[in-house]
Every structure is written in C-alpha cells, then in structure tokens.
Amino acid sequence: MATLDVDVIVVGGGVAGAACAALLAGQQRRVALVDARRANFQPPAQGFDPRVVAVSPGSRRVLAAAGGWQGLDRGRLAAYHHMAVHSAALGVSFRASEHGLDELGWIAEIPALQTALWQALEGNDRVRLFAPAAWKRIDLGRDVVRLGLDDGTQLRAALLVAADGARSQLRQRAGIRVDEWHYNQKALIGPVRTAEDNTGLAWQRFTEHGPLALLPLPDGRSSIVWSQPADRAAQLHTMDESDFVAEINRHQDAPLGEVLEVGELHLLPLVRRRARQLVRDRLVLLGDAARSVHPLAGQGLNLGLMDAAALAEVLENWKDADPGPALKHYQRWRLSNGALISGGIHAINELVRAPAGLGRHALGMGFGLARQLWPVREAFVQRACGLDSDSPRLARGRSPA
Numbered sequence: 001m002a003t004l005d006v007d008v009i010v011v012g013g014g015v016a017g018a019a020c021a022a023l024l025a026g027q028q029r030r031v032a033l034v035d036a037r038r039a040n041f042q043p044p045a046q047g048f049d050p051r052v053v054a055v056s057p058g059s060r061r062v063l064a065a066a067g068g069w070q071g072l073d074r075g076r077l078a079a080y081h082h083m084a085v086h087s088a089a090l091g092v093s094f095r096a097s098e099h100g101l102d103e104l105g106w107i108a109e110i111p112a113l114q115t116a117l118w119q120a121l122e123g124n125d126r127v128r129l130f131a132p133a134a135w136k137r138i139d140l141g142r143d144v145v146r147l148g149l150d151d152g153t154q155l156r157a158a159l160l161v162a163a164d165g166a167r168s169q170l171r172q173r174a175g176i177r178v179d180e181w182h183y184n185q186k187a188l189i190g191p192v193r194t195a196e197d198n199t200g201l202a203w204q205r206f207t208e209h210g211p212l213a214l215l216p217l218p219d220g221r222s223s224i225v226w227s228q229p230a231d232r233a234a235q236l237h238t239m240d241e242s243d244f245v246a247e248i249n250r251h252q253d254a255p256l257g258e259v260l261e262v263g264e265l266h267l268l269p270l271v272r273r274r275a276r277q278l279v280r281d282r283l284v285l286l287g288d289a290a291r292s293v294h295p296l297a298g299q300g301l302n303l304g305l306m307d308a309a310a311l312a313e314v315l316e317n318w319k320d321a322d323p324g325p326a327l328k329h330y331q332r333w334r335l336s337n338g339a340l341i342s343g344g345i346h347a348i349n350e351l352v353r354a355p356a357g358l359g360r361h362a363l364g365m366g367f368g369l370a371r372q373l374w375p376v377r378e379a380f381v382q383r384a385c386g387l388d389s390d391s392p393r394l395a396r397g398r399s400p401a
C-alpha cells in the first residue's frame with residue numbers, strides 16, 4: 001500500500017489528542033489522527049455520563065479554537081461560579097465575579113467533549129481520521145517517523161504526537177521512563193441529589209478518608225468524586241443506597257443541604273504517573289501520556305489541553321526546518337508546569353493522609369490564611385483557570401505573536 005505523507009501524526013484522539021490535531025491543522029498542517037476507537041457519544045436519555053470533568057476558562061478557549069466547544073449541547077454543561085474548599089474547621093471560597101470572570105469553569109462529560117472535537121475534525125480537509133485503527137509497526141527516526149497501521153496503511157510524518165493516554169504504548173515503545181505512585185486509593189464517582197439544587201457550586205471537603213467533591217450537573221444534581229482508601233471505597237460501592245446516603249451525609253456539609261438520593265456509582269483507581277521526558281527525537285508526549293494526576297484539583301484534562309495549546313504555540317513558525325528547538329522548548333515548559341501542578345496536588349494528597357488529622361488541620365490553616373490574602377487567592381484563581389502567565393497564549397485569550 002502507498003505511503004501517506006502528512007506533517008504530523010497524532011495517536012490517541014481523546015480530548016487532548018483531538019484538540020491538538022485540530023490546532024495543528026489550523027496552522028495549515030496535514031494531520032493524521034489514529035485512534036483505537038471512533039468517538040461517538042450517544043447521550044443517555046436520562047442523566048449524564050459519569051465521566052465528567054471540570055473545564056477551566058482557559059481550556060474552554062482551547063476547545064473553542066479547536067472547534068470542539070461550539071457544537072456542545074449547552075443543556076449538558078453546568079457552569080460554576082462559586083468554588084469552596086474546606087479542610088478541618090477552615091476553608092476558603094472563590095466567586096467568579098470577585099475575580100472579573102463570568103464563570104470559574106464548567107462541568108462537562110468527557111465523551112461529549114471528545115465527540116464534539118471529532119465532529120469538527122470530520123469536516124476538516126487537512127485531517128485524515130483512522131479509527132478504529134491500531135499501529136503495528138513504528139520506525140522512530142531522527143528526522144522522520146513511519147507508522148504502519150493494522151489495515152496496511154503506511155503513514156510518514158516529521159512529527160508524531162503520542163496522546164494515547166496514561167498507559168501510553170508509544171511512550172513505552174520510545175523507551176521513555178515513567179515515575180509511578182500507586183495511591184492505593186480509588187475514586188467513587190456518580191450523581192447525587194441534595195435538598196437544594198446545585199446551580200453552580202463546586203465544593204470540596206478533605207474528609208478523614210480523602211477529598212470529597214460535589215460538582216454541579218445541569219439538572220440540579222451534583223456529581224461526586226470521593227477519593228479514599230481502595231478497600232473502603234470498594235465497601236462503600238457495595239452499600240445500600242440508604243446506608244451510603246447516611247455515610248456521605250456524615251462527611252459533607254455543603255450549603256446544599258443533605259444528600260437525599262444517589263445514582264449509580266463507579267470506582268476508578270488512582271495512580272500518579274510522570275514521564276521523565278516529553279520528547280524523544282520526533283515523538284512528543286501530550287495529555288495523560290505525559291502525566292496523570294490525582295483528581296483532587298480537577299486538573300488532569302486541563303493540563304492536557306494546555307499541552308495541546310503549548311505544542312501548537314511552539315510550532316507556530318515551524319516550516320521545513322528542524323522542529324528540535326521548538327520541541328525542546330515544549331519539553332522544558334510543560335515539564336516544569338506539570339511538575340509544579342502535579343507536585344502540588346501530590347503534596348496535598350500526602351499531607352491530608354498524615355496521622356491523626358494533623359495534615360488536614362495544617363491544610364485548613366493554609367486555607368484560612370489564603371482567605372485573608374487577596375493576592376494569593378487571585379494567583380490561585382488565575383492558575384486554576386488556566387489564565388496565568390505560564391499558560392499558553394491561546395488559553396489566556398492572546399492572539400499569536
């Protein structure tokens with residue numbers, strides 16, 4: 001079979017990879033996107049997909065530039081304007097209006113985001129989609145990458161983006177080492193109904209068992225993310241609804257009243273991973289393939305979208321020349337940004353697991369202090385929203401240089 005020449009091959013069309021493919025195609029590059037599955041979200045008639053994420057304002061700009069925000073069903077998005085986080089007796093809260101923002105973020109279903117991006121890619125004549133497809137052979141040269149797919153297609157490109165998720169096979173194939181921390185924690189996720197409708201509050205408490213978050217859903221319910229020791233999470237998962245309701249109400253004091261009902265719950269294992277390099281010759285890691293983080297700060301997908309925007313930014317002026325210097329820039333930028341955010345999240349998770357609740361008290365004192373210090377709160381909001389000076393220009397709403 002003849003070889004198809006493109007500028008960039010992206011393997012992995014999750015939200016991070018699909019956004020990256022769209023942004024690079026927007027620079028007039030020919031892009032091949034390969035995924036083991038075709039994105040095709042069928043919204044459940046009742047309720048929402050349990051895989052929901054908090055999307056920051058900076059990430060929304062990246063999704064919009066990639067063509068994946070416009071097509072979303074607004075009835076399946078829940079904006080939040082108020083964020084509150086507590087540990088022990090103290091907490092801190094943030095309101096969008098106090099920081100000059102209309103929203104602090106949106107809760108969205110991952111498969112809906114992914115499908116909206118794919119729909120935009122389907123109408124883009126610079127993008128070739130290969131899905132369902134798997135790569136069988138790979139030749140990672142210093143200047144060129146060749147990828148053989150299972151249907152016999154041969155792809156050749158100057159750049160290969162590995163966006164194939166936390167257990168990236170391409171990362172492994174390139175021999176990039178990964179640091180892993182198995183938290184022995186699992187996250188329980190699913191919808192709950194509270195006495196009052198949740199109309200825009202993202203709330204979190206560091207309970208004695210782990211962080212418990214309530215995030216708004218468009219129908220007034222909340223989606224919970226409760227990370228806790230794996231055996232306890234498994235036990236809660238098998239509880240009767242009334243016992244679970246009693247248990248969650250012992251730990252949550254959100255200003256939404258008691259939890260009254262619980263929908264179907266799912267359990268997800270939590271592992272932190274960090275690739276030691278993001279670039280090897282012409283291969284670049286992006287999204288969860290680059291690092292995966294504990295969900296307590298709702299940053300994993302946001303980091304992946306910032307990777308996509310950062311890669312597009314450093315490649316802006318790349319034509320036929322060696323992309324090596326641009327890729328080195330990407331690696332330095334995203335490794336240091338990722339280390340700061342993922343390291344901070346990891347440190348908080350370790351702190352709150354300290355014996356006798358000491359860590360939770362210390363964290364609560366930190367929140368109490370932050371409440372008094374406006375510059376700290378402002379800096380926190382800018383970073384959490386993907387609007388700080390270390391975020392790509394696209395996320396900050398700046399046009400290309």
Ligand SMILES: Cc1cc2nc3c(=O)[nH]c(=O)nc-3n(C[C@H](O)[C@H](O)[C@H](O)COP(=O)(O)OP(=O)(O)OC[C@H]3O[C@@H](n4cnc5c(N)ncnc54)[C@H](O)[C@@H]3O)c2cc1C
Nearest residue numbers: 012014015016036054164165287288295298299300301302
């Ligand atoms: C409980 C929980 C809550 C979370 N909450 C948040 C949140 O609030 N906010 C947030 O930003 N993040 C959150 N995250 C993290 C977020 O879900 C992930 O960071 C994000 O979904 C990863 O996206 P990705 O595109 O990098 O990878 P993935 O979504 O894993 O996509 C990888 C793609 O690669 C494809 N693929 C894999 N292998 C191959 C192969 N060999 N060949 C071809 N294709 C392949 C897959 O089919 C898939 O489409 C949360 C995570 C958890 C566990």
